[in-house]
Every structure is written in C-alpha cells, then in structure tokens.
Amino acid sequence: MNNLKKYIAECIGTLVLVVLGCGTAMLVGCDAASGGGYVLTALAFGLVIVAMAYSIGNISGCHINPAVSLAMLIRKQLTGRDFIGYVVSQIIGAILGALILKLIFGLGGVEDMTGGLGSNGLAGVGGNALAGLIVEIVLTFIFVLAIIGVTSKTDNSAVAGIVIGLTLALVHILGIGLTGTSVNPARSIGPALFAGGDALRSLWVFILGPLVGGALAAWCYGYLEKD
Numbered sequence: 001m002n003n004l005k006k007y008i009a010e011c012i013g014t015l016v017l018v019v020l021g022c023g024t025a026m027l028v029g030c031d032a033a034s035g036g037g038y039v040l041t042a043l044a045f046g047l048v049i050v051a052m053a054y055s056i057g058n059i060s061g062c063h064i065n066p067a068v069s070l071a072m073l074i075r076k077q078l079t080g081r082d083f084i085g086y087v088v089s090q091i092i093g094a095i096l097g098a099l100i101l102k103l104i105f106g107l108g109g110v111e112d113m114t115g116g117l118g119s120n121g122l123a124g125v126g127g128n129a130l131a132g133l134i135v136e137i138v139l140t141f142i143f144v145l146a147i148i149g150v151t152s153k154t155d156n157s158a159v160a161g162i163v164i165g166l167t168l169a170l171v172h173i174l175g176i177g178l179t180g181t182s183v184n185p186a187r188s189i190g191p192a193l194f195a196g197g198d199a200l201r202s203l204w205v206f207i208l209g210p211l212v213g214g215a216l217a218a219w220c221y222g223y224l225e226k227d
Contacts, residue, residue, distance in 0.1 A: 007085045009056040011093035013064035016052060018097025018190050021045040022118030026105060029113030030176050037113075038176050045181075046169025053161025062161075065184040066090055067214030071144045074218040087186070094190030102194050116195035120180040120188045120206045129205050132179045136209025137216070139171040140183040144217035152225070182206035183213070 024044035028037040053062045063069045069086045072078040078086070098117055105112050125131035146167040150160045168183070175181030182188040188206035192199040 003082065003085060006060040006082070007089040009060040009062075010064055010086050010089040011096070013052040013056050013060070013062055014090040014093030014186050014190075015097040015100070017045070017048045017064055017184075018094050018118075018187060019100050020048050021187070022098070022114075022191055023101050023104075025118040025176075025180075026101065026112045026114050027110070030180065038173060041176060042169040042172035042181075045172050046165040046167075048165075049168050050161050050165035053164060057161060060086070064090060064093070064186070065210075065214075066186055067140050067184060067210035068144060068147060070211055071148060071214040071218035074215060075148070075222065090186035091189055094186040094188075095193060096190075098190035098194050101191075114180075116197070116199050117191035118180070119191035119195040119199035120182045120202070121198055122179065122202050122205065124178040124180070129202065132202070132205045133209045133212075135175060135178045136182055136206060137213040139175050139181065140210040140213025141217045141220075143167055143171050143183050144214045145221060148217060148221045152221075179206070183210050185210050 021041070021044050025037075025041040028040045030037050030041060049062070049064075052064060056062050061072070063072065063086055066087045069078060069083055069090070073080065073083045101117055104110065105117075122129060122132045125135065147164050150156050150163045156163070171183060172181045175183070185207040188203060192203045192206075
C-alpha cells in the first residue's frame with residue numbers, strides 16, 4: 001500500500017507539472033520576440049516543483065520525472081521495482097495532464113499559443129535532432145546534478161525544493177527557445193501523444209536526451225563525492 005501511495009503521488013505531481021507548466025506555455029506562448037513568455041513559462045515549471053516538493057516530497061520524494069528516477073536508481077536510492085512503478089505513474093500523470101489541457105482549451109475555445117499543447121520540438125535548433133539531443137542532455141545533466149547535490153545532505157532539506165525549482169526555471173530560460181525544454185521524458189510524452197505530427201516524430205529526442213543527462217549526472221556526482 002505504501003508503494004501504491006508513492007505511485008499515486010508521482011502521478012499527481014506529474015499531472016500538475018503538465019497542467020500548470022505546459023498550460024502556461026499554451027497561454028503566453030514562447031515567441032522569442034517576447035521574452036515575457038519565456039520567463040512566465042520557466043517560472044511556472046519551477047514553481048510547480050517547489051509546490052510539489054513541499055507537498056508530495058515526503059511521500060514519494062517528488063521525482064515526477066523519469067530522468068530523476070533513473071538517477072536515483074543508479075545511486076541505489078530507488079529499487080528496480082519502484083523505478084518501474086514511478087516511471088509508469090509519471091507517464092500516466094503526464095497523459096492525464098495533457099488530456100485536461102486538451103479539454104480546457106478545446107471546450108473553452110482558448111487559443112493554444114504553442115500550437116501543440118506545449119509539446120517539445122526541434123524548431124529552435126533548425127530541426128536538427130543531434131543539436132536537440134545535446135541541449136536536452138546538457139540541461140538535464142545540470143538539473144539532475146543540482147537535485148542530487150542539494151538532496152545529498154539532510155541539512156538542506158528545508159531549502160531543497162526551492163533550489164530544485166529555481167534550477168528547473170533556470171534551464172528553461174535557455175532551453176525554451178531551443179527545444180521547449182523537456183529535461184523530463186514524461187512531460188514530453190503526454191502532450192506529444194495529443195499533438196501528434198512533428199511532436200510525436202521527434203519525441204525520441206526528448207526521451208533519450210533527458211535519460212542520458214540524468215544518468216551522466218548520477219555517475220558524475222558519484223565520482224565527485226568519493227574520498
């Protein structure tokens with residue numbers, strides 16, 4: 001039952017991330033000519049992490065991201081069974097979140113300024129998959145490295161959620177104009193399934209890139225913390 005509660009928490013957290021993060025992007029758009037949209041979207045994603053960290057963090061650890069769960073698996077802070085349970089729950093949450101956005105924007109007749117439920121894409125890197133892959137690996141590496149570092153000491157528990165949220169906002173500020181910033185396979189899968197087209201065709205980049213970046217961060221921190 002305890003494991004089930006963890007999975008439910010991860011599902012809820014990822015749902016909230018997609019609804020508020022992608023939903024904000026859909027409302028304000030991500031036009032490079034208007035930096036305000038970048039900042040609002042970045043803050044939305046970051047603030048969701050802060051809110052969820054202090055609400056479900058004590059239940060599941062608030063991964064709400066397969067790349068984070070993979071890093072914790074590598075660091076042996078998560079069992080293989082829980083890793084599978086977390087990832088499945090996160091993907092379900094992201095799909096439900098995207099469905100909620102589809103219903104709200106569809107039934108309410110609200111214009112989606114992103115054109116695809118806030119899905120990720122390669123337009124900012126000229127459609128080049130390798131460039132997009134590099135962006136996602138680097139940004140996820142930075143994000144997950146910060147997570148591992150700030151959560152590695154119990155003394156940081158009071159501020160961990162804030163640090164993680166601000167780091168996510170930071171990587172979004174750069175990444176939005178390049179790939180829309182995924183750093184989270186689940187966050188990308190949900191909207192892409194409903195957006196279809198290019199979002200679905202390039203989805204592999206936003207699954208592979210964050211997973212590689214998360215794994216590299218886990219291995220790198222493991223090396224740095226050794227005596």
